[in-house]
Amino acid sequence: MRDLTGPEGDGLMKDTINAAAPVIEARNLNLTFDTADGAVHALKDVNLTIGKGEFVSFIGPSGCGKTTFLRCIAALETPTAGTLTVNGMTPDEARKSRAYGYVFQAAGLYPWRTIAGNIKLPLEIMGFDRAEQESRVERVLELVELKGFGKKFPWQLSGGMQQRASIARALAFDADLLLMDEPFGALDEIVRDRLNEELLKLWARTEKTIGFVTHSIPEAVYLSTKIVVMSPRPGRITDVIDSPLPKERPLDIRDSREFIEIAHRVREGLRAGHGDDM
Amino acid sequence: MRNILPILTVVATIVVLWYLAAVKLNSAWVYDQATRAGADMPAFSQVVSETMNQDRPVLPTPHQVGAELWKSTVGMAVTSKRSLVYHGWVTISATLLGFAIGTGLGVLLAVGIIHNRAMDMSVMPWAIASQTIPILAIAPMIIVVLNSLGLQGLVPKAIISAYLSFFPVVVGMVKGLRSPDQMQLDLLKTYNASAAGAFWKLRVPSSMPYLFASLKVGIAASLVGAIVGELPTGAVAGLGARLLSGSYYGQTVQIWAALFAAAIVAAGMVIVIGLIEKGTLRRMGMVR
Ligand SMILES: Nc1ncnc2c1ncn2[C@@H]1O[C@H](COP(=O)(O)OP(=O)(O)OP(=O)(O)O)[C@@H](O)[C@H]1O
Numbered sequence: 001m002r003d004l005t006g007p008e009g010d011g012l013m014k015d016t017i018n019a020a021a022p023v024i025e026a027r028n029l030n031l032t033f034d035t036a037d038g039a040v041h042a043l044k045d046v047n048l049t050i051g052k053g054e055f056v057s058f059i060g061p062s063g064c065g066k067t068t069f070l071r072c073i074a075a076l077e078t079p080t081a082g083t084l085t086v087n088g089m090t091p092d093e094a095r096k097s098r099a100y101g102y103v104f105q106a107a108g109l110y111p112w113r114t115i116a117g118n119i120k121l122p123l124e125i126m127g128f129d130r131a132e133q134e135s136r137v138e139r140v141l142e143l144v145e146l147k148g149f150g151k152k153f154p155w156q157l158s159g160g161m162q163q164r165a166s167i168a169r170a171l172a173f174d175a176d177l178l179l180m181d182e183p184f185g186a187l188d189e190i191v192r193d194r195l196n197e198e199l200l201k202l203w204a205r206t207e208k209t210i211g212f213v214t215h216s217i218p219e220a221v222y223l224s225t226k227i228v229v230m231s232p233r234p235g236r237i238t239d240v241i242d243s244p245l246p247k248e249r250p251l252d253i254r255d256s257r258e259f260i261e262i263a264h265r266v267r268e269g270l271r272a273g274h275g276d277d278m
Numbered sequence: 279m280r281n282i283l284p285i286l287t288v289v290a291t292i293v294v295l296w297y298l299a300a301v302k303l304n305s306a307w308v309y310d311q312a313t314r315a316g317a318d319m320p321a322f323s324q325v326v327s328e329t330m331n332q333d334r335p336v337l338p339t340p341h342q343v344g345a346e347l348w349k350s351t352v353g354m355a356v357t358s359k360r361s362l363v364y365h366g367w368v369t370i371s372a373t374l375l376g377f378a379i380g381t382g383l384g385v386l387l388a389v390g391i392i393h394n395r396a397m398d399m400s401v402m403p404w405a406i407a408s409q410t411i412p413i414l415a416i417a418p419m420i421i422v423v424l425n426s427l428g429l430q431g432l433v434p435k436a437i438i439s440a441y442l443s444f445f446p447v448v449v450g451m452v453k454g455l456r457s458p459d460q461m462q463l464d465l466l467k468t469y470n471a472s473a474a475g476a477f478w479k480l481r482v483p484s485s486m487p488y489l490f491a492s493l494k495v496g497i498a499a500s501l502v503g504a505i506v507g508e509l510p511t512g513a514v515a516g517l518g519a520r521l522l523s524g525s526y527y528g529q530t531v532q533i534w535a536a537l538f539a540a541a542i543v544a545a546g547m548v549i550v551i552g553l554i555e556k557g558t559l560r561r562m563g564m565v566r
């Protein structure tokens with residue numbers, strides 16, 4: 001399904017013959033919420049292409065539509081205008097083909113399931129057999145460094161561990177696309193640094209495409225191959241920065257000149273988007 | 279152990295107040311007797327002693343009720359028509375059957391309500407309306423109608439009992455099955471889970487605490503329903519029958535003993551559900 005053959009594939013072939021087909025492609029995407037006190041223009045003319053294996057961060061002030069954009073990709077919201085494709089399909093087709101794992105801001109583990117039970121949840125729903133479930137749980141627990149915690153209940157784990165468990169749950173069914181909405185938002189700086197490092201390693205190992213929402217400039221710069229700066233009212237993209245940083249990133253890369261320059265550009269973008277009120 | 283002292287204090291206070299009330303309420307009869315016999319007004323201490331063990335007191339004293347309870351449970355063959363164990367069992371069996379029917383019906387209605395918009399709009403008002411009708415008014419009609427259909431004894435009482443107990447279960451289960459937040463539902467949507475998958479894996483487990491809270495209210499309501507259902511049957515058997523025959527013959531001690539038996543049965547059933555709740559939630563990992 002992912003290689004673009006068939007009727008509409010022929011036209012696209014010329015563009016995609018060199019670069020890999022985009023995982024996400026948004027063209028003039030608009031989304032307006034009808035609320036009691038008028039329409040809210042949550043996304044305005046969003047154009048964005050995300051290629052396979054990219055790590056894309058979305059950064060911007062509160063209410064600029066980061067979550068809304070991620071939810072559009074996940075087919076949890078329906079755009080009011082424009083086109084959006086995920087692996088060349090509509091978001092809803094992609095959802096049905098289980099193309100992505102979604103990590104919400106809160107870990108949202110089921111309190112009545114153990115950590116292993118929580119990770120099995122998507123596997124049970126998708127009909128993996130028992131043995132396969134067990135081996136996948138073991139694998140992803142190792143991936144997020146929670147080996148040995150499978151039998152614990154969520155409340156027996158720290159917030160950071162719970163968040164890692166929820167990432168493991170999203171990884172368990174091997175979707176190529178991982179969508180994460182401020183997964184580390186509620187955690188302290190030190191835990192966050194560790195998880196960021198682990199996430200980068202995980203990304204390098206699994207070669208997944210990741211869409212990552214954050215409020216933190218250093219986090220966005222440290223993690224991403226591409227940083228999407230957004231601004232509110234109406235929610236739109238003001239800058240897209242392709243990071244020149246190497247794929248291998250020790251934590252102290254954050255003191256390098258390149259890193260500081262990108263962070264500066266992101267900050268400028270955020271300031272510009274904010275207009276005068278900053 | 280720490281809980282014992284406050285409980286004992288409360289019980290002791292109630293017993294003391296009860297004795298005081300019994301003296302006050304039963305003394306009228308003592309004075310009445312004295313006037314009728316043309317005797318002098320009896321001394322207060324004599325009045326008090328004569329209020330303690332009357333045959334048909336306005337308010338029986340705690341030890342009278344206790345003795346009657348003892349006599350009609352332990353001190354009597356279970357097969358005796360005056361045994362509270364026998365009558366209690368008659369009522370309990372109707373209560374349990376009614377509770378099972380009511381719970382089943384309540385859960386089914388709740389499942390319908392959360393999955394079907396038409397049911398959501400239509401069932402709840404009727405369920406609420408059904409509970410505003412005094413059960414005392416409707417119970418005789420249910421008995422009569424079912425009797426004409428050839429149903430007697432256990433089943434009509436169980437149906438009245440179910441009539442009272444389905445309601446808390448519907449209300450609790452609708453709330454419980456709707457308790458998962460939007461994020462939880464969205465998560466399942468990203469897995470492309472079916473409605474059945476969401477129901478069994480998310481809604482049912484989330485509703486468990488609500489279910490047990492409803493069951494505790496429901497079982498007590500079931501017992502009330504079973505007792506009320508026994509009143510119009512002409513007082514054959516059951517705690518309700520004991521209450522009724524007690525009031526026919528002015529046997530206040532018997533009435534109070536039956537009332538206490540009912541209260542003890544209710545407390546026992548609520549405690550049993552509480553234990554099942556604890557066990558279930560612990561097995562689910564929801565009790566720390
Ligand atoms: N379901 C909804 N109904 C109405 N308005 C909504 C809805 N969801 C989001 N909005 C509005 O759309 C805008 C964008 O919201 P969104 O949640 O995408 O912001 P965000 O960038 O994720 O913000 P934050 O950083 O605070 O999470 C906001 O103005 C918000 O009020």
Ligand SMILES: [Mg+2]
Binds near residue numbers: 067181
């Ligand atoms: Mg958000």
